[in-house]
Amino acid sequence: MDGQTVKTLVAIFLAAILTENYVLNKFLGICPFLGVSKKLDTALGMSCAVTVVMVIATAVTWPLYTYLLVPGELEYLQTVVFILVIAALVQLLETVLRKFMPPLYNSLGIYLPLITTNCAVLGVTMLVLEKGAADPSFGYLQSLVNALGSGVGFLVAMVLFAGVRERLEECDIPETFRGLPITLVAASLVAVSFLGFGGVVDRLL
Amino acid sequence: MNIITPILIVGIIGLLAGVVLAVASILLAVPKDETAEALEEILPGANCGACGFSGCSGYAAAMSKGEAKPGLCSPGGEETAKKCAELLGSGAVSMEYKTALVHCMGSYDNTTDKMIYDGIESCSAAAFLAGGITSCRYGCMGMGDCVRACEYGAVSVCNGVAKIDPQKCRGCSKCVEACPKGMIQFVPLKKQAVVRCSNCDKGKNTMQVCKVGCIGCKKCEKTCEAGAVTVQDNLARVDPDQCTGCGKCVETCPRNVITLLEI
Numbered sequence: 318m319d320g321q322t323v324k325t326l327v328a329i330f331l332a333a334i335l336t337e338n339y340v341l342n343k344f345l346g347i348c349p350f351l352g353v354s355k356k357l358d359t360a361l362g363m364s365c366a367v368t369v370v371m372v373i374a375t376a377v378t379w380p381l382y383t384y385l386l387v388p389g390e391l392e393y394l395q396t397v398v399f400i401l402v403i404a405a406l407v408q409l410l411e412t413v414l415r416k417f418m419p420p421l422y423n424s425l426g427i428y429l430p431l432i433t434t435n436c437a438v439l440g441v442t443m444l445v446l447e448k449g450a451a452d453p454s455f456g457y458l459q460s461l462v463n464a465l466g467s468g469v470g471f472l473v474a475m476v477l478f479a480g481v482r483e484r485l486e487e488c489d490i491p492e493t494f495r496g497l498p499i500t501l502v503a504a505s506l507v508a509v510s511f512l513g514f515g516g517v518v519d520r521l522l
Numbered sequence: 523m524n525i526i527t528p529i530l531i532v533g534i535i536g537l538l539a540g541v542v543l544a545v546a547s548i549l550l551a552v553p554k555d556e557t558a559e560a561l562e563e564i565l566p567g568a569n570c571g572a573c574g575f576s577g578c579s580g581y582a583a584a585m586s587k588g589e590a591k592p593g594l595c596s597p598g599g600e601e602t603a604k605k606c607a608e609l610l611g612s613g614a615v616s617m618e619y620k621t622a623l624v625h626c627m628g629s630y631d632n633t634t635d636k637m638i639y640d641g642i643e644s645c646s647a648a649a650f651l652a653g654g655i656t657s658c659r660y661g662c663m664g665m666g667d668c669v670r671a672c673e674y675g676a677v678s679v680c681n682g683v684a685k686i687d688p689q690k691c692r693g694c695s696k697c698v699e700a701c702p703k704g705m706i707q708f709v710p711l712k713k714q715a716v717v718r719c720s721n722c723d724k725g726k727n728t729m730q731v732c733k734v735g736c737i738g739c740k741k742c743e744k745t746c747e748a749g750a751v752t753v754q755d756n757l758a759r760v761d762p763d764q765c766t767g768c769g770k771c772v773e774t775c776p777r778n779v780i781t782l783l784e785i
Contacts, residue, residue: 381535385531394528394531401532401535402539405539405540409542409543412543413550415552419552
């Protein structure tokens with residue numbers, strides 16, 4: 318692996334976290350972002366699980382798409398096949414966690430099966446293929462790094478927002494805005510602040 | 523257009539995933555504790571924590587491992603204890619009954635409000651303001667946090683002080699946690715004397731804020747033949763294990779703050 322490739326990988330990783338954040342920039346995976354970010358520890362657990370699923374899902378769906386669906390001219394099947402794969406992977410992860418890490422399994426609870434329907438995971442696996450189509454040098458390794466970066470980006474967004482929400486709890490908010498409305502306003506402000514990272518990563522390349 | 527290939531591909535992928543999951547679930551099966559599951563079925567499922575474990579499943583797991591005895595579940599009562607004991611084969615169990623008791627008699631007749639409170643109708647909110655709104659900083663404010671916490675309708679607020687019906691109380695500790703003053707506490711359900719005051723101030727200060735509050739005069743301590751009553755921190759306390767329920771301290775109390783528990 319030469320220096321240029323490493324540089325590109327780092328840039329992809331950072332871009333996935335900062336400029337192309339799936340939650341704050343692409344607005345995917347908003348459901349867990351709003352639902353699980355009330356407490357810091359559940360937010361951390363959930364985002365770690367999402368990260369693992371994103372990487373494994375990309376590791377499986379990328380070869381499936383490239384070596385099975387494209388040669389068979391069956392690209393239109395990708396949504397169905399990807400959801401199938403992600404659902405199976407989440408179930409598998411659940412079984413493995415229950416066996417080897419019962420405390421983590423118990424603390425994740427309902428959130429683990431919910432990752433199946435998390436659109437951020439499907440988004441990562443599908444958008445990465447669009448990038449590959451636009452730029453032939455964006456291969457398997459780059460896709461995996463992108464998935465990892467997206468997961469970490471999800472984690473960063475969740476943890477940041479959990480902090481914001483914990484402070485919101487103590488604020489004197491007008492009654493009309495209490496609960497979800499003020500949460501959405503806060504989320505949009507955090508998203509706007511992430512726009513500030515635009516262009517930072519492009520310079521690295 | 524060939525429709526067979528996509529069907530085959532999706533079918534095969536689904537089949538593969540299914541086989542992998544099936545194999546994984548057999549290889550990685552976690553042995554389940556059947557006794558614990560059966561015990562959890564018997565327990566009421568209130569997850570109240572009165573037994574001292576984290577919810578009903580925690581108590582069930584501890585019972586099946588032999589770390590806990592049946593009969594700790596107050597909401598379930600005798601019936602649940604009996605069923606659990608049958609399942610465990612440990613024979614008869616004695617059920618310890620307890621009831622939550624409001625350790626305060628500061629009704630509107632006995633205490634006064636020291637401020638005009640116009641805030642949120644909640645004890646925990648009012649408790650932040652200068653130690654509560656009543657003249658006695660240990661006393662019941664009567665805004666009913668405990669009433670809202672009780673799932674069995676056992677708590678009511680009457681003339682500015684909370685009251686718990688021992689017949690309806692299931693001993694779940696929700697009201698004990700809800701009270702910001704910490705003056706709702708458990709007492710064993712039997713005929714015994716109870717000091718219905720939580721004021722730890724000196725007698726003179728107590729007299730200023732409440733007509734009935736315990737002044738720590740120690741008359742009850744001297745009267746008690748069983749040695750069940752002691753005065754600590756200017757407040758009389760009754761040891762339920764030693765109290766015979768004779769009622770002599772009730773008669774002698776100059777403030778009429780010791781009463782017999784009505785069952």
